[in-house]
Amino acid sequence: xxxxxxxxxxxxxxxxxxxxxxxxxxxxxxxxxxxxxxxxxxxxxxxxxxxxxxxxxxxxxxxxxxxxxxxxxxxxxxxxxxxxxxxxxxxxxxxxxxxxxxxxxxxxxxxxxxx
Amino acid sequence: xxxxxxxxxxxxxxxxxxxxxxxxxxxxxxxxxxxxxxxxxxxxxxxxxxxxxxxxxxxxxxxxxxxxxxxxxxxxxxxxxxxxxxxxxxxxxxxxxxxxxxxxxxxxxxxxx
Numbered sequence: 001x002x003x004x005x006x007x008x009x010x011x012x013x014x015x016x017x018x019x020x021x022x023x024x025x026x027x028x029x030x031x032x033x034x035x036x037x038x039x040x041x042x043x044x045x046x047x048x049x050x051x052x053x054x055x056x057x058x059x060x061x062x063x064x065x066x067x068x069x070x071x072x073x074x075x076x077x078x079x080x081x082x083x084x085x086x087x088x089x090x091x092x093x094x095x096x097x098x099x100x101x102x103x104x105x106x107x108x109x110x111x112x113x114x115x
Numbered sequence: 116x117x118x119x120x121x122x123x124x125x126x127x128x129x130x131x132x133x134x135x136x137x138x139x140x141x142x143x144x145x146x147x148x149x150x151x152x153x154x155x156x157x158x159x160x161x162x163x164x165x166x167x168x169x170x171x172x173x174x175x176x177x178x179x180x181x182x183x184x185x186x187x188x189x190x191x192x193x194x195x196x197x198x199x200x201x202x203x204x205x206x207x208x209x210x211x212x213x214x215x216x217x218x219x220x221x222x223x224x225x226x227x228x
Binding site for chain 1: 145146147149151157158159160161164166204206208211212213215216217218219220221
């Protein structure tokens, strides 16, 4: 069991470019969460997805950010026209269900640096 | 609202002493309360969790206690060791049609040798 896989682990972008972060959940997990962590800060909820469905995107900025979890392939967090304030670690977590009592398992994170 | 408060934000203890971190949450229909440990530069990892049908759960040197009436739960680490130094996060699933996990602001624990 490979666990939750995220790539790239490190990504450097210049202001105005696009960043795409990928997350493959654990085998058997169909629920994916994305969190943002600024340096020395906590885990801020961004979006919760199931296959082909956005369940809750209340934590995601309305502009420049989007997320998807297609029927085939990984979940993708996309940031358009990146700015320096987007520099952060982006963690994906997966769970097997939505009962509110399911363990979240985290990936190793993708660290985005915007120059 | 969906509010999770965690205290203290930093905690220094001497090796061998105990550490207690408290998490308070706003109204929640959840019956599940996990604690995560995050070492520097690494991913958060689940260390212990509790469901509301019990008031306390232990796993070797760590324990979690839950007071659902007062809406708080605490992480207890006994006989602390330098490798316990990390940031600890509580999490609470909030229900609004479905569950989403909101994390506390974190506690940086430093165990002094």
